Amino acid sequence: MWLEVLSGEDAGRVVEVDRPLVLGRVQGVDLVIRDERASRRHAEVVPEAGALRLRDLDSVNGTLVDGEPAREALVRPGQEIRIGAVRIAVLASEPAVTGAPIAEPVRPGVQVETEGPSWSLIGRIVDARTRRGRRLTYATLAVAAAAVVAIAVLALTGALEGASEEERVAATVRTVAPATVRIEARNRGVRSGLGSGWVLDRDAGLLVTAAHVVNRGERFFVGDHEADVVGVAPCEDLAVLRVAGGVDAAPLALVDAGQGATVLAFGFPEAAEDGEPASSTRGVVSAAHTTFRDPGADVPPYPDAIRTDTALDPGFSGGPLVDLDGRVVGINAAARSRGADDRPLQGANFAVAASRAREVLGELREGRSTAWIGALFGYPPASDLDARNLPLGLWIQGTVPGSSAAEAALPDGWLMVAVNDRPLDATLSGWCQATQGIAAGETADIQMASPTGERKTVPVRF
Numbered sequence: 001m002w003l004e005v006l007s008g009e010d011a012g013r014v015v016e017v018d019r020p021l022v023l024g025r026v027q028g029v030d031l032v033i034r035d036e037r038a039s040r041r042h043a044e045v046v047p048e049a050g051a052l053r054l055r056d057l058d059s060v061n062g063t064l065v066d067g068e069p070a071r072e073a074l075v076r077p078g079q080e081i082r083i084g085a086v087r088i089a090v091l092a093s094e095p096a097v098t099g100a101p102i103a104e105p106v107r108p109g110v111q112v113e114t115e116g117p118s119w120s121l122i123g124r125i126v127d128a129r130t131r132r133g134r135r136l137t138y139a140t141l142a143v144a145a146a147a148v149v150a151i152a153v154l155a156l157t158g159a160l161e162g163a164s165e166e167e168r169v170a171a172t173v174r175t176v177a178p179a180t181v182r183i184e185a186r187n188r189g190v191r192s193g194l195g196s197g198w199v200l201d202r203d204a205g206l207l208v209t210a211a212h213v214v215n216r217g218e219r220f221f222v223g224d225h226e227a228d229v230v231g232v233a234p235c236e237d238l239a240v241l242r243v244a245g246g247v248d249a250a251p252l253a254l255v256d257a258g259q260g261a262t263v264l265a266f267g268f269p270e271a272a273e274d275g276e277p278a279s280s281t282r283g284v285v286s287a288a289h290t291t292f293r294d295p296g297a298d299v300p301p302y303p304d305a306i307r308t309d310t311a312l313d314p315g316f317s318g319g320p321l322v323d324l325d326g327r328v329v330g331i332n333a334a335a336r337s338r339g340a341d342d343r344p345l346q347g348a349n350f351a352v353a354a355s356r357a358r359e360v361l362g363e364l365r366e367g368r369s370t371a372w373i374g375a376l377f378g379y380p381p382a383s384d385l386d387a388r389n390l391p392l393g394l395w396i397q398g399t400v401p402g403s404s405a406a407e408a409a410l411p412d413g414w415l416m417v418a419v420n421d422r423p424l425d426a427t428l429s430g431w432c433q434a435t436q437g438i439a440a441g442e443t444a445d446i447q448m449a450s451p452t453g454e455r456k457t458v459p460v461r462f
Contacts, residue, residue, distance in 0.1 A: 005087075023083065043056050043083065056072065238357060257285050281311040289304055299334050300429050373461075375405035377395070393417035435462070
């Protein structure tokens, strides 16, 4: 059996499949797929009785056979495999000699685990056996071989900067882990939630986290130090806290990500104890700018999100998603294992994109919150409210000291059912719709209902 690349940079390349082959994005696999939508190890093909057994290796963007998604399929001659925009034909025999590339079996060999020089001119010379090729001379091959040997020596001796992605990952962990903090939320003196954050400004003691982490407590602690709320944007799922006296860790910078980039997510699992170092997981950006349209009751939709296959453990919310230079490309926010139609999802983890966060954090660090009053929201199921003959709304489960909700003495256990006569629907998304257009410093009327059905209206400054 044979594979022929029909599109992309390697169009015309032919390989014989005489053993199991792995197709993927990085050097070291058997057939490199030069497309950002390809995963590092994307799919495997195995010869089987005049056909190929194709198995998708849990790739982010999936594998197509004749245009249809395929997790595992028996692919016969004449059919076509597609990974990203790269089309690959399955052939029963070697193509005709006329104008065809020199077909050869793919043989296992020593590979240097690096993406650095793999797309270089040297690699293009070595791989350029296409229909337009077959003009390689012995001199060119000799030069290419010498260059490859030189690169291998440099990589093995460490003289080639960034020669190993593994080394870059290790260096990034050493840099970013100390700048990632564990945030403990407490309500009425008892721990009520855990989340993560990262250092925005060391001298000012400013930390970034997710707004839904702040929604879990009235007071917040980073180690033995209490952190005050500076600004919150619940509809952006971002918040800034401050530790008085500064923090002893270098701040992290924000930068935009690119599709296909390797990224690391940092945070503290919920089981982590105070004093443990931050954990990290590794993955690839599958979409650099997308919309998160599958919110939960306590998580809003994100207008500009990054989707990755980087695992997010509970407790990672608010932690940094960084590139291999240790720069923040997103703020960990949400993970989904099932879609709206209850179908299983793979690699559906989302972070607020740096491009969006940069603008919002500029306001929050100056103390200008949006759509926030300092109340802790509870999200009761509609069926529970209906059973108690109560209207849809958000439970008040506490207030942050010094906030507008605390100053207005909003009572615990009451429902907020409307804002300026705009009804709420027991979700954060409903709150965001009802409070749209209310600026920081403005006052709005909060319509409320008690568990016994008593009604009242309370003016609250945002």
